[in-house]
Amino acid sequence: MHLTDLRHPRPTRETPRPPSAPSRPARLRHLLTAAPFVLPSLAGVVLFLLVPVVIVLVLSFFRWNFLQSPQWVGFSNFVTMTRDDHVFHALLVTAYYVLWNIPLQTAIALGLAVLLNRRMPALGLFRALYVLPYMSTPVAMAVVWSWMFNGQTGLINHLLLLVGIHGPDWLGNAQTALPAVAMVSNWQYAGYNMLFFLAGMQTIPPALYEAASIDGASAFRRFTRITLPLLSPTMLFVLVTDVIGSFQIFDTVYVMTQGGPGSATNVINYQIYSTGFRNFDVGSASAMSLLLFGVILTITFIQFRFFRNRTTYEVS
Amino acid sequence: MTAVPRNQQAPLRTARYTLFYLCLTAIAVVFVAPYVLAIFGALKPASQVLSSSPWSPPTRLYLGNFRAILSGDDFWRYLGNTAAITVVLTAGQVTFGVLAAYAFARLQFPGRDRLFLVYLATLMVPNVVTLVPLYTMMRQFHLANTYWAIFLPYVLGVPYTIFLMRQYFMSLPSEIFAAARVDGCSEWRILTRILLPMGRPIIITATLIAFVFGWNNFLWPLIVTDTTSKQVLTVSIAALQSSFGEQWNLVLAASLVALIPLLVIFAVFQKHIVRSIQLSGVNR
Numbered sequence: 013m014h015l016t017d018l019r020h021p022r023p024t025r026e027t028p029r030p031p032s033a034p035s036r037p038a039r040l041r042h043l044l045t046a047a048p049f050v051l052p053s054l055a056g057v058v059l060f061l062l063v064p065v066v067i068v069l070v071l072s073f074f075r076w077n078f079l080q081s082p083q084w085v086g087f088s089n090f091v092t093m094t095r096d097d098h099v100f101h102a103l104l105v106t107a108y109y110v111l112w113n114i115p116l117q118t119a120i121a122l123g124l125a126v127l128l129n130r131r132m133p134a135l136g137l138f139r140a141l142y143v144l145p146y147m148s149t150p151v152a153m154a155v156v157w158s159w160m161f162n163g164q165t166g167l168i169n170h171l172l173l174l175v176g177i178h179g180p181d182w183l184g185n186a187q188t189a190l191p192a193v194a195m196v197s198n199w200q201y202a203g204y205n206m207l208f209f210l211a212g213m214q215t216i217p218p219a220l221y222e223a224a225s226i227d228g229a230s231a232f233r234r235f236t237r238i239t240l241p242l243l244s245p246t247m248l249f250v251l252v253t254d255v256i257g258s259f260q261i262f263d264t265v266y267v268m269t270q271g272g273p274g275s276a277t278n279v280i281n282y283q284i285y286s287t288g289f290r291n292f293d294v295g296s297a298s299a300m301s302l303l304l305f306g307v308i309l310t311i312t313f314i315q316f317r318f319f320r321n322r323t324t325y326e327v328s
Numbered sequence: 329m330t331a332v333p334r335n336q337q338a339p340l341r342t343a344r345y346t347l348f349y350l351c352l353t354a355i356a357v358v359f360v361a362p363y364v365l366a367i368f369g370a371l372k373p374a375s376q377v378l379s380s381s382p383w384s385p386p387t388r389l390y391l392g393n394f395r396a397i398l399s400g401d402d403f404w405r406y407l408g409n410t411a412a413i414t415v416v417l418t419a420g421q422v423t424f425g426v427l428a429a430y431a432f433a434r435l436q437f438p439g440r441d442r443l444f445l446v447y448l449a450t451l452m453v454p455n456v457v458t459l460v461p462l463y464t465m466m467r468q469f470h471l472a473n474t475y476w477a478i479f480l481p482y483v484l485g486v487p488y489t490i491f492l493m494r495q496y497f498m499s500l501p502s503e504i505f506a507a508a509r510v511d512g513c514s515e516w517r518i519l520t521r522i523l524l525p526m527g528r529p530i531i532i533t534a535t536l537i538a539f540v541f542g543w544n545n546f547l548w549p550l551i552v553t554d555t556t557s558k559q560v561l562t563v564s565i566a567a568l569q570s571s572f573g574e575q576w577n578l579v580l581a582a583s584l585v586a587l588i589p590l591l592v593i594f595a596v597f598q599k600h601i602v603r604s605i606q607l608s609g610v611n612r
Binding site for chain 2 (some may be wrong): 018039040043045046048049051052053054056057059060061062064065068069071078079107108124128130132133136138139140141142143144145147148149150152154155156157158159160162164166170180185203204207208210211222239256259260262263266267270281284285288294297301302304305308309310312
């Protein structure tokens with residue numbers, strides 16, 4: 013997603029416009045030429061993105077189970093939502109999941125990028141291997157990881173036993189289930205994010221590092237004073253897209269824990285799914301969707317503010 | 329730096345190189361191990377999966393799990409459903425996406441830039457927000473539980489890839505397009521003769537994005553289908569996992585079958601994929 017473009021649209025290279033505004037017949041001709049190109053995707057955007065947003069807003073004011081006729085209930089769905097412990101708990105679980113996911117995943121990605129950001133043989137191979145999980149079906153990999161986290165037959169506990177530790181039943185334990193699910197996402201997306209950091213690092217002029225070395229800056233100082241500040245646009249992109257994705261985690265949770273044990277991994281997306289499509293409470297599910305939408309927009313906005321207030325050094 | 333004689337420096341450097349590559353290899357093992365272990369597990373009979381350690385390779389090539397998974401018609405049907413839906417979804421999304429991206433990048437029409445902003449704004453809408461209303465719409469039009477319902481929301485082009493392609497098309501030299509117009513080329517001819525060959529890298533990228541999305545899609549098919557005849561592979565694997573929970577040999581084999589096409593695509597397009605991910609993130 014390219015959220016930066018929404019706030020700071022770059023001046024785009026326009027095809028030169030004719031000096032005077034085109035006449036009416038010309039405008040009509042332009043429209044007719046463009047119509048077959050634009051109309052299919054416009055139909056898609058309107059029917060499957062804009063209309064649904066309107067419908068979800070409308071549905072949030074009704075009580076409905078997909079079958080009987082909908083019943084207008086005013087703000088009641090929103091009011092019950094603020095009182096409903098499930099929703100609040102689901103948001104907390106989601107936040108907890110994001111905390112297990114994002115910092116570690118970003119740190120690993122950054123570390124991998126530092127390792128691979130040099131000119132040496134065979135690094136392309138390693139880069140590809142680190143990205144491989146990103147391409148794999150989340151449902152299928154969740155099955156494989158469920159097996160590896162299994163209390164009796166799983167790899168993790170077999171490995172722990174080698175050093176004399178009896179590991180827990182990771183996915184059956186309320187304390188360990190959520191971190192375990194988050195580890196799967198970290199594994200799956202660390203390499204993917206590494207690619208963005210690598211691309212960002214390659215735009216940093218080597219002369220900066222040379223100058224710093226001459227001034228006696230240590231490798232750590234060069235990283236914190238040159239690499240990190242100059243990477244902040246990349247960092248913003250990675251954090252915004254990852255946090256948005258992380259808030260919507262579903263596939264892994266569905267396969268590995270079904271929201272359990274108890275409600276230990278009942279993330280908001282899972283709560284919306286079970287409210288809407290298991291309990292057929294359409295109105296509440298719509299209200300929760302809007303809540304999630306609001307939370308994501310707010311966090312995105314905060315991230316933009318945070319990064320805008322920090323100095324970034326323009327290097328051209 | 330103190331000067332170290334050459335003959336002393338060389339072994340030091342060799343040691344550092346070895347350490348560096350050992351480190352990279354150790355990390356690679358973490359990323360690749362789940363696949364290797366899944367292959368091991370899928371090639372062992374049930375008893376051996378439970379009795380032996382996960383990292384011990386199968387003592388002999390046992391194909392019983394794959395035979396069990398693939399012997400019924402059901403699994404083939406799910407595989408066929410996923411393959412057909414993914415192909416239709418990809419073909420539509422790329423075709424209509426290219427058309428829209430071309431119009432936004434290279435055609436003049438009233439309201440163009442404002443319309444494009446609307447497309448961009450929809451990038452902010454999280455997927456889950458549209459699921460309840462989409463399902464409602466599909467029911468209303470009697471499309472719920474059909475193949476149509478699974479791909480329809482994504483087949484007419486999605487703003488994300490339209491945006492990617494538009495950026496790329498705008499970076500192509502405009503002189504070529506102008507020259508073609510002067511020579512009396514129609515827009516369709518310009519599209520097929522100039523844009524398609526020149527825009528190949530980004531079109532391949534859009535194709536890969538659409539294919540991987542279609543193949544991996546889970547939540548929407550889970551919601552919109554309720555009979556096994558319309559089920560896709562991801563939904564069937566999740567169902568298999570909950571009904572055969574402890575028969576890891578079977579579930580692992582099924583998961584591997586679902587992964588194979590993506591692994592093949594990754595092996596073939598690996599360089600392209602890496603480049604295109606970076607392109608989509610940095611080209612802002």
